[in-house]
Amino acid sequence: MLAVVVVVLMSGLIFAFNSYLNVAEAKVPPVVGMKLEDAESLLKERGLIVKVSRQNHKTVPKDEVISQEPEANKVVKRGRTVVLLVSNGPDLVDVPDVTGVSYDEARLTLISNEFQPEVPEYIYHPTIDDGKVVEQEPRGKTQAPRGSRVKLKVSRGPEPQILKIPSLIGLTQEEARSRLTGMGLNLAEISAQPSQDYLTGQIIAQNPQAETEVEQEPGLM
Numbered sequence: 001m002l003a004v005v006v007v008v009l010m011s012g013l014i015f016a017f018n019s020y021l022n023v024a025e026a027k028v029p030p031v032v033g034m035k036l037e038d039a040e041s042l043l044k045e046r047g048l049i050v051k052v053s054r055q056n057h058k059t060v061p062k063d064e065v066i067s068q069e070p071e072a073n074k075v076v077k078r079g080r081t082v083v084l085l086v087s088n089g090p091d092l093v094d095v096p097d098v099t100g101v102s103y104d105e106a107r108l109t110l111i112s113n114e115f116q117p118e119v120p121e122y123i124y125h126p127t128i129d130d131g132k133v134v135e136q137e138p139r140g141k142t143q144a145p146r147g148s149r150v151k152l153k154v155s156r157g158p159e160p161q162i163l164k165i166p167s168l169i170g171l172t173q174e175e176a177r178s179r180l181t182g183m184g185l186n187l188a189e190i191s192a193q194p195s196q197d198y199l200t201g202q203i204i205a206q207n208p209q210a211e212t213e214v215e216q217e218p219g220l221m
Helices: 002-021 036-045 103-112 173-182
Strands: 025-027 049-055 065-069 075-077 081-087 092-094 121-123 133-137 143-145 149-155 162-164 213-215
Touching: 036 049, 036 065, 036 081, 103 133, 103 149
Parallel strands: 049 081, 121 149
Antiparallel strands: 025 075, 065 081, 092 143, 133 149, 162 213
């Protein structure tokens, strides 16, 4: 009885081995970069079984094949399982809204939410205070890939007016101060020098000179 069993087992093993040897072969097609649906269709046409695993990826679009195993062009038996790693797209998270807060606060908020604030661009703004965030990209309350860079525009306050310095020659100190104050400018240091052409208390020279263009509220000497 034992001999018969051994013969049967051996015969079964030989049959299975021969069956394996007689299975048709197939060349694994390259499917990296293909959409999952197309990749599955192509692999099944070659008599291969598809197994899918997924992960997030910063650059590979959702449902696109990132990698395959066995690799492309490898010859395998039909019925072999091909494992595809497929992208779920980037890991999207909510972008915090940092407009209206100081740059330092915006920077800390973005970093704590795993975003990367870029070096800010400073711009003039008529109503937003100096040092506060005017704009951001991506916008707040939208979604973006985790770890994305965020562009910020930060206010420098209202744009200063460009004024032309008036001529103050011949005016008294009080007259000159009054004229400059009315223009939003300041009278700075005053020094006295003798002059044969002007009365005591009259201005005989100024710096910057008349018609010089300056931003509002410079100092005059």
